[in-house]
Amino acid sequence: xxxxxxxxxxxxxxxxxxxxxxxxxxxxxxxxxxxxxxxxxxxxxxxxxxxxxxxxxxxxxxxxxxxxxxxxxxxxxxxxxxxxxxxxxxxxxxxxxxxxxxxxxxxxxxxxxxxxxxxxxxxxxxxxxxxxxxxxxxxxxxxxxxxxxxxxxxxxxxxxxxxxxxxxxxxxxxxxxxxxxxxxxxxxxxxxxxxxxxxxxxxxxxxxxxxxxxxxxxxxxxxxxxxxxxxxxxxxxxxxxxxxxxxxxxxxxxxxxxxxxxxxxxxxxxxxxxxxxxxxxxxxxxxxxxxxxxxxxxxxxxxxxxxxxxxxxxxxxxxxx
Amino acid sequence: xxxxxxxxxxxxxxxxxxxxxxxxxxxxxxxxxxxxxxxxxxxxxxxxxxxxxxxxxxxxxxxxxxxxxxxxxxxxxxxxxxxxxxxxxxxxxxxxxxxxxxxxxxxxxxxxxxxxxxxxxxxxxxxxxxxxxxxxxxxxxxxxxxxxxxxxxxxxxxxxxxxxxxxxxxxxxxxxxxxxxxxxxxxxxxxxxxxxxxxxxxxxxxxxxxxxxxxxxxxxxxxxxxxxxxxxxxxxxxxxxxxxxxxxxxxxxxxxxxxxxxxxxxxxxxxxx
Numbered sequence: 001x002x003x004x005x006x007x008x009x010x011x012x013x014x015x016x017x018x019x020x021x022x023x024x025x026x027x028x029x030x031x032x033x034x035x036x037x038x039x040x041x042x043x044x045x046x047x048x049x050x051x052x053x054x055x056x057x058x059x060x061x062x063x064x065x066x067x068x069x070x071x072x073x074x075x076x077x078x079x080x081x082x083x084x085x086x087x088x089x090x091x092x093x094x095x096x097x098x099x100x101x102x103x104x105x106x107x108x109x110x111x112x113x114x115x116x117x118x119x120x121x122x123x124x125x126x127x128x129x130x131x132x133x134x135x136x137x138x139x140x141x142x143x144x145x146x147x148x149x150x151x152x153x154x155x156x157x158x159x160x161x162x163x164x165x166x167x168x169x170x171x172x173x174x175x176x177x178x179x180x181x182x183x184x185x186x187x188x189x190x191x192x193x194x195x196x197x198x199x200x201x202x203x204x205x206x207x208x209x210x211x212x213x214x215x216x217x218x219x220x221x222x223x224x225x226x227x228x229x230x231x232x233x234x235x236x237x238x239x240x241x242x243x244x245x246x247x248x249x250x251x252x253x254x255x256x257x258x259x260x261x262x263x264x265x266x267x268x269x270x271x272x273x274x275x276x277x278x279x280x281x282x283x284x285x286x287x288x289x290x291x292x293x294x295x296x297x298x299x300x301x302x303x304x305x306x307x308x309x310x311x312x313x314x315x316x317x318x319x320x321x
Numbered sequence: 322x323x324x325x326x327x328x329x330x331x332x333x334x335x336x337x338x339x340x341x342x343x344x345x346x347x348x349x350x351x352x353x354x355x356x357x358x359x360x361x362x363x364x365x366x367x368x369x370x371x372x373x374x375x376x377x378x379x380x381x382x383x384x385x386x387x388x389x390x391x392x393x394x395x396x397x398x399x400x401x402x403x404x405x406x407x408x409x410x411x412x413x414x415x416x417x418x419x420x421x422x423x424x425x426x427x428x429x430x431x432x433x434x435x436x437x438x439x440x441x442x443x444x445x446x447x448x449x450x451x452x453x454x455x456x457x458x459x460x461x462x463x464x465x466x467x468x469x470x471x472x473x474x475x476x477x478x479x480x481x482x483x484x485x486x487x488x489x490x491x492x493x494x495x496x497x498x499x500x501x502x503x504x505x506x507x508x509x510x511x512x513x514x515x516x517x518x519x520x521x522x523x524x525x526x527x528x529x530x531x532x533x534x535x536x537x538x539x540x541x542x543x544x545x546x547x548x549x550x551x552x553x554x555x556x557x558x559x560x561x562x563x564x565x566x567x568x569x570x571x572x573x574x575x576x577x578x579x580x581x582x583x584x585x586x587x588x589x590x591x592x593x594x
């Protein structure tokens with residue numbers, strides 16, 4: 001049963017903040033790709049000092065050769081992302097009335113600082129490569145998720161009037177999408193663990209099966225119960241498409257890796273396939289996160305229908321603002 | 322909901338630390354503690370010599386792409402190929418040969434004052450396999466017109482990762498514990514690889530291009546001679562050396578024994594703490 005309750009727009013969208021958040025999200029994808037290139041090219045320890053690089057902030061041309069290109073570029077882009085995150089946090093802090101969103105922007109800034117510190121620890125403790133690199137990967141993707149969330153929360157579509165409906169059925173779509181986000185993060189850890197030789201491929205393959213099942217299940221529920229709502233079906237469709245691409249890339253990357261196991265150095269196409277697999281994984285995480293947030297925006301828990309339409313309206317407004 | 326997602330992220334970060342910490346633990350090596358008596362020569366030491374042969378067609382050396390560093394491409398002479406299996410006229414080079422048993426572990430041995438040199442030339446390590454004693458100086462030299470970064474990855478010794486620019490002074494390091502064998506790589510030039518064998522006694526050698534090796538001043542006794550190759554694996558032989566005796570111990574690696582390129586680990590090796 002659909003609930004027809006209008007929601008008054010109490011917060012005006014700040015398009016500048018929204019667009020800046022999108023720019024930061026795009027920069028973060030570039031940074032994720034740069035980080036993947038470092039690992040795929042075995043360049044992780046090519047710059048032996050931190051936070052400087054060979055004793056300088058801007059590395060000299062003589063040093064910018066071979067694997068140093070990947071490691072230093074990664075650091076440079078990370079610096080740009082850090083500065084952009086700082087500006088976004090500052091901007092959100094001063095223009096946003098929603099206190100929780102201001103806190104989220106601060107969390108993003110704290111995340112990028114933590115990520116830089118973890119990267120530095122990785123340089124100084126190469127013997128603990130996997131122990132540090134895996135959380136480094138997890139924090140990177142989590143930071144990306146936070147930035148995507150900020151972009152969603154500052155969007156016009158989030159703050160617009162929306163029809164709120166009951167989220168019927170077991171499991172609820174909201175819970176399923178949130179579980180899928182969690183599963184994606186776990187799958188990411190398993191992938192990073194494999195890439196950094198902490199453990200074998202089997203956990204990551206098992207995770208892929210679980211994630212694929214969750215994405216397909218979620219999408220089926222969205223199409224079945226909310227087929228008329230583009231706000232939900234569009235990210236669901238995109239998630240399924242990305243899942244297909246990601247599975248193909250995963251298989252290709254794995255076989256490329258097996259075929260190249262005896263190579264004297266990392267070579268194509270193994271490098272590009274593994275980087276693409278990582279980036280599409282991040283895009284999948286972002287898409288499912290967007291779907292999750294939108295589900296929480298327009299779907300109310302079944303228990304919310306207690307004292308009539310006002311409860312649904314309150315629930316929806318609480319999520320929006 | 323945000324709080325829940327945040328909690329999940331924090332829990333996952335902590336969990337990933339814990340899980341990965343349990344996966345690859347460095348073995349704890351207890352130092353002997355007691356002082357071993359120094360080996361005193363009785364003048365009756367012998368010699369073990371031999372040749373390492375390769376039977377069959379050796380695997381084709383793979384080409385190395387040095388284009389990412391123009392200095393390397395210029396400095397490296399001749400064909401740029403891998404050097405895992407180097408066979409010349411049926412003889413195998415770069416086999417690390419060492420002795421076990423014979424009461425060697427009862428004594429401590431003088432550490433040579435001369436350093437062992439590892440040179441970076443033509444963007445390759447020279448030698449590809451070397452032997453060194455514990456506490457002996459390893460002198461790392463950069464003879465190339467480019468920066469290298471020397472990065473051994475030991476399991477029981479202290480790991481280090483140091484940059485060495487063109488013309489920089491040699492880097493000197495020591496390994497305190499015996500370890501067979503420590504892989505060495507350059508993180509700037511990923512094709513550069515070497516192996517270092519560290520023992521607490523001097524009875525080791527590395528086979529030359531003609532496959533020959535010599536282990537001198539071997540006290541009389543019954544020994545196991547271990548032959549280690551980075552891709553062809555390990556073989557052993559038993560040798561008894563009498564007083565002032567010179568023994569010959571040859572070994573042959575067969576082409577079929579060549580290990581397939583390292584396969585990816587399929588099954589998990591997750592060890593929960």
